[in-house]
Amino acid sequence: MLRKSLLLACLFFYLFAASLSAQLPPVKNPLAPAQNPRSAGCSTTDASSCAQAAAKLLPIVMGPSPMEENLRRLTDEIGGRVTGSPEMAKAVEWAVAAFRAANVDVHTEKYTLPTTWGEGDTKLLVSDPSELSSPPKTDAGIRLVSLRAVSTGWGPPLTRENAVQIVDVGYGGADDFERAGPIKDKILLVHSEVGSTWADLFNEYLRPPDIIRRAVEGGARAILWMGARERLLPYRHTNSLTGAIDKIPQAVVAREDAMRLARSVAAYPNKVLVMLQMPNKIGGPVEQQNVVGEIRGYEKPDEVVILGAHLDSWELGTGALDNGCNAALVVETARAIKATGLLPRRTIRFVLFSGEEQGAIGSYEYVKAHRAELNKVRAVIVFDSGIGRVTGYSLGGRRDTEAGVREVLKPLESWGANNHTHDASFGTDNLDFLLEGVPTLVANQEEANYLPNYHAASDTLDKVDMRELKLHTVLAALTAWGIADRTEPVGKRLTRAEIEAQMKETGLDQQLKALGYWDAWQSGTRGRKP
Numbered sequence: 001m002l003r004k005s006l007l008l009a010c011l012f013f014y015l016f017a018a019s020l021s022a023q024l025p026p027v028k029n030p031l032a033p034a035q036n037p038r039s040a041g042c043s044t045t046d047a048s049s050c051a052q053a054a055a056k057l058l059p060i061v062m063g064p065s066p067m068e069e070n071l072r073r074l075t076d077e078i079g080g081r082v083t084g085s086p087e088m089a090k091a092v093e094w095a096v097a098a099f100r101a102a103n104v105d106v107h108t109e110k111y112t113l114p115t116t117w118g119e120g121d122t123k124l125l126v127s128d129p130s131e132l133s134s135p136p137k138t139d140a141g142i143r144l145v146s147l148r149a150v151s152t153g154w155g156p157p158l159t160r161e162n163a164v165q166i167v168d169v170g171y172g173g174a175d176d177f178e179r180a181g182p183i184k185d186k187i188l189l190v191h192s193e194v195g196s197t198w199a200d201l202f203n204e205y206l207r208p209p210d211i212i213r214r215a216v217e218g219g220a221r222a223i224l225w226m227g228a229r230e231r232l233l234p235y236r237h238t239n240s241l242t243g244a245i246d247k248i249p250q251a252v253v254a255r256e257d258a259m260r261l262a263r264s265v266a267a268y269p270n271k272v273l274v275m276l277q278m279p280n281k282i283g284g285p286v287e288q289q290n291v292v293g294e295i296r297g298y299e300k301p302d303e304v305v306i307l308g309a310h311l312d313s314w315e316l317g318t319g320a321l322d323n324g325c326n327a328a329l330v331v332e333t334a335r336a337i338k339a340t341g342l343l344p345r346r347t348i349r350f351v352l353f354s355g356e357e358q359g360a361i362g363s364y365e366y367v368k369a370h371r372a373e374l375n376k377v378r379a380v381i382v383f384d385s386g387i388g389r390v391t392g393y394s395l396g397g398r399r400d401t402e403a404g405v406r407e408v409l410k411p412l413e414s415w416g417a418n419n420h421t422h423d424a425s426f427g428t429d430n431l432d433f434l435l436e437g438v439p440t441l442v443a444n445q446e447e448a449n450y451l452p453n454y455h456a457a458s459d460t461l462d463k464v465d466m467r468e469l470k471l472h473t474v475l476a477a478l479t480a481w482g483i484a485d486r487t488e489p490v491g492k493r494l495t496r497a498e499i500e501a502q503m504k505e506t507g508l509d510q511q512l513k514a515l516g517y518w519d520a521w522q523s524g525t526r527g528r529k530p
C-alpha cells in the first residue's frame with residue numbers, strides 16, 4: 001500500500017479533482033439521458049468508455065448530492081442497527097427509499113437469521129482495592145466496586161452469579177494457561193495491546209478462538225477481555241462468527257479498568273473476587289433482508305457486477321465509519337451511474353448486506369440463493385474500511401484480474417488508487433464469493449480514524465470526511481461501471497482446485513482454520529462444491 005500523509009493526500013485529491021472538474025464540459029442536467037447511451041467498451045482496445053464515464057461521474061458525485069443527508073439519517077436518526085433489531089428493519093426501509101429516490105430499481109431478498117441477540121444490563125463488580133490489604137474475615141463482608149464492561153456480541157447470558165475468583169491468564173497462550181493453574185469455575189482476565197494497524201485488528205479475531213477453547217476445556221465460567229481501545233472507550237467485539245451463540249460468556253472491560261484490575265490480581269494473587277452479570281437477551285429465528293438495487297446491462301443483462309457494503313452495524317455508536325459511510329457510497333454510486341444516462345454492457349447490482357457483523361451472514365445467504373448464476377457474476381466489489389484513503393483493491397489472492405482492473409481505473413490514475421494487492425482475507429462480505437471462485441475486489445484503505453473508533457461508542461457521523469467519501473464514490477462508480485462495460489470479463493470463475501491453491505498461497509486457509517470455517521469449506525457447505 002502507498003503510505004502518504006493523509007493531509008497531503010487530501011490536498012492532492014482536492015487540487016486534482018478541482019482541476020479535472022475545470023477541464024470538463026459543464027453538465028447542464030445530469031439527469032437527462034445521454035445522446036448515445038450505448039458505450040464503446042472499456043478495455044485496452046477501446047478505453048474511451050471508462051474515460052467518458054469518469055468525466056460524467058465526477059461532477060455528479062462531487063457536486064451537490066443527497067449522500068450527506070442520506071448518511072445523517074442512517075446514523076443520527078436510525079442509529080446503531082444490529083441485525084435482527086427494529087433499527088435494522090428501519091435501515092432496510094432507508095435503503096429502499098434511497099435507491100428509489102435515486103431512480104434505481106430496488107428490491108429486498110429475505111433470509112432467516114437463526115438467532116437474535118441484545119445486551120441486557122451488564123454488571124461487572126470486583127473486590128474493592130482499598131480492602132485487599134486487610135480483607136474482611138467473612139465473604140459476606142466483602143465490598144465490591146463496579147468496573148465498565150460490555151458483553152461480547154452473541155455472547156450467552158450469565159445471570160444470578162456469585163462472586164468468584166479471577167485468574168489472570170496473560171495473553172492467553174498455552175504457557176500462560178499452564179502457569180495460571182486450575183481455572184474451573186473461575187473468571188479469566190486476558191490482556192491485549194492497543195490496536196493501531198489492520199494486522200492488529202485481524203489478530204483481535206484470530207487470537208481468541210484458541211483462548212476460548214482453553215477456557216471452555218478448563219471449565220472457566222467467563223472471560224474478561226482487556227479493552228484494546230484506550231480512554232475507557234466501550235466497544236462491541238464478537239468472537240462468534242457464524243451467527244450462533246458463543247461457547248462461553250465474555251465481556252470486554254474498559255482498558256484502564258482492566259489494567260488496574262490486573263495490577264490488583266498481581267499484588268494479591270487468589271484474593272481478588274469478581275461478580276459478572278450479563279442478562280443478554282436471546283431470540284429468533286427471524287427473517288432479515290439484503291437490499292438490492294439494479295441497473296440492467298444493455299447487451300449482457302444476465303452477466304452481473306456487484307458493488308456491495310454492509311448496512312448493519314453494532315449499536316454502541318451509530319455505525320458511521322463501519323459501515324454507514326460505505327452503505328451511503330453504494331447508494332450514491334447507483335444514483336451517479338444512473339444520472340450519467342450511460343448504460344453498462346452488463347448489469348450492475350448494488351447490494352447492501354445485513355448480518356455482516358455476525359460473520360458475513362447476509363452475503364453468505366445471498367451467495368446460497370444465487371448459486372445457480374455465480375458463473376455469470378463477473379466481479380464483486382466491497383467497501384468496508386471506513387474513510388481512510390483508498391490505495392487500490394485487494395484482489396482476493398488473484399493476479400489475473402489485475403490488468404483489467406488497472407485499465408478500468410486508468411482515467412483516475414493520478415489519484416494513487418490503482419495499486420492493487422494480491423492478498424486474501426476473511427472479514428467482510430466478499431468472502432463467500434471468493435470461496436465460490438468469483439473475482440473479488442475489496443477496497444484497500446489507509447487506517448485513518450477507523451481503529452480508534454472500531455465498533456465503539458465513538459463511531460459517529462462526525463468521524464466521516466465527506467469529501468473523501470465522495471472521492472471514494474467516484475472510484476467505486478468507475479470500478480463497477482468499467483468492469484460491467486468491458487468487452488471481456490475481468491477474470492474467470494476459478495475451479496475448486498484453483499480456489500484451494502489460491503487460499504494456500506495467501507494463507508487464507510490458515511485464517512479459516514483458526515476461525516472455525518475450514519470444515520464448512522471442506523464439506524462443501526461453504527464455497528464452491530467439490
Ligand SMILES: [Zn+2]
Nearest residue numbers: 310322323384
Ligand atoms: Zn464493517
